[in-house]
Amino acid sequence: LxxxxxxxxxxxxxxxxxxxxxxxxxxxxxxxxxxxxxxxxxxxxxxxxxGIEQLAKRKWPNNESPSLRWIILHMIEEYARHNGHADLLREFVDGETGE
Missing domain, CATH: 1.10.287 (Helix Hairpins)
Structure with missing residues (x-):
């Protein structure tokens, strides 16, 4: 890509x-x-x-493969975590806080 x-x-x-x-x-x-x-x-x-339960082609070091469901949920978690970081930076800059 x-x-x-x-x-x-x-x-x-x-x-x-x-x-x-x-x-x-x-x-x-x-x-x-x-x-x-x-x-x-x-x-x-x-x-x-x-399907969502299919396993990834690449394996982890322990030779297991995560499911597509696990990968998608992990990406949601990571995205949310980074949005939280951005929110903290914004709050530091302007003092505004969320609800």
Missing amino acids: EPWLSIDWSAQPDWEWESAANDSPLALMNQWLEAVELSRSITNTAIAVG
Whole structure:
């Protein structure tokens, strides 16, 4: 998936932390929206083909494979965690708190 496939990670090991420095907010939002759409498409296809209980092709170090259900729930947890981090940063900047 681009742009990640084209990155020379040995030459730019911190690319993912530095790549957006000169991008506009609109460009970043569009890139995020494209990634979300691709993720939804891949997930929907995987569910249609093998169901939500199918096991991942890649195995963990213990030789077990998580189910697609586990992967989706894990992604929801990670997304929520990072949204919480962003909320804390915003609160630090402007003092506003949620309900």
